[in-house]
Amino acid sequence: MMRRRRGQRILIIIGAGLLLVILNTAGWLSPVHQLLGWMTRPVATQLTKAGTGTGNFLTLTSQVKNLAADNQRLESDNADLRQKLAEDAELRQQNEALRRQLNFSDSTPSQLLPAEVISYQPDNFRQFLTINRGRLDGLKEGMAVVAEGKQLVGKISEVGDHDAKVFLIIDPTFKAGGLDQDSRADGTIKGQIGTGLIMDKIAQNEAVKSGDTVITSGLGGDLPKGLIVGRVEAVNQQDNGVFQTAQVVSDLKLNKLELVFVVTS
């Protein structure tokens, strides 16, 4: 009798679980989700900050021996970037002057809404994060999310009233149109487990090379053109292939972000 009652209790609990899945599929679990998110926000934020801090400390401790070499490399990069910046400023002025002469309208400046990262995906192969902005802040599904310097983080995949889930570019099912800024070759950016990103479907005759910057092409999706995706690390060409592929790495530590910006226009 006792055993039968226990069996019934387990069946009721499992039935409740199935009911939750059905309610979520129908979208009826959303208010509960919102309420839970709102109630747990203070604890969640503190725990995430503590986790990020501890992770950063452990990473730093393990990389102390590389700091001198990293510093030298960064100084060299800094000098190159300063030179590029000066050249870019010159080009921007020329561009603006030419646009004025041709009566071209300037491209609309994008509006960025800052958002704090509340949590990351709690397993190892999918890549999402949750931010503390939602529908009431004007967020919509498909909006691009960037970090400082307009580096692409991902796009909004699910919006609640006060929070939203961001589908990261390194998720293995992420896809977007990409453009090599140097060679102007276009292709498809895809996330890949472990290596970061792959730029696929690049025509064989395009001269893509290591170090090139890859940006979003704005084609075939929600993402605006010109967001920095990363840089080409390696190019894979096959003699008899129609396309070539490039390994692309993002300069962002996408699992250690604390603040991101949603492109709202």
Add this chain to the structure above:
Amino acid sequence: MKTAKLLAIAIGAGWLQIYFLGAMRPLGVVPNLLLVCLIYAGLLREASEAVMMALVGGLLLDLASGNDFGLRMGFYAVVTLAVVFVRQQGADFENLTLVLLTTVIGAVVFNLLVLAGIVAGHGLVRWSTVGARLGWEILLDMFLAVALRPLLVWLLRPTSRGLKVSS
């Protein structure tokens, strides 16, 4: 009171996994703390209590995840029931090998389920990286199963009635 305590343990483990370990990512992976807790719960508590913990912890993880709602609730409930079944065959929590073996099998099965979803969605998978991450996660899960053993046994051991547990 008893139920509240068990729910608090499941919620605490879920929160730590989502917020603390999810942000910290030791060795680049998120250890499955909830799995470890539920294995001990399956060995120490009544089946209905352990399954209830699995459902609540799994629900928290499902809500925090961006995909596959229900996968975690279902997985943790099945693992817990499997552990309860093994206990009913005569095993007990003092058998550390059993705990570690269940941890390894649970971690492998869960990650295979997630990977199956990625492959079905035509995602790109580099199997060498998958192997490395899975290896690190298993090591961390086993470490947690050993390191948290005294605490979890103390928290989950029935005090007034129920199972016979020797110390």
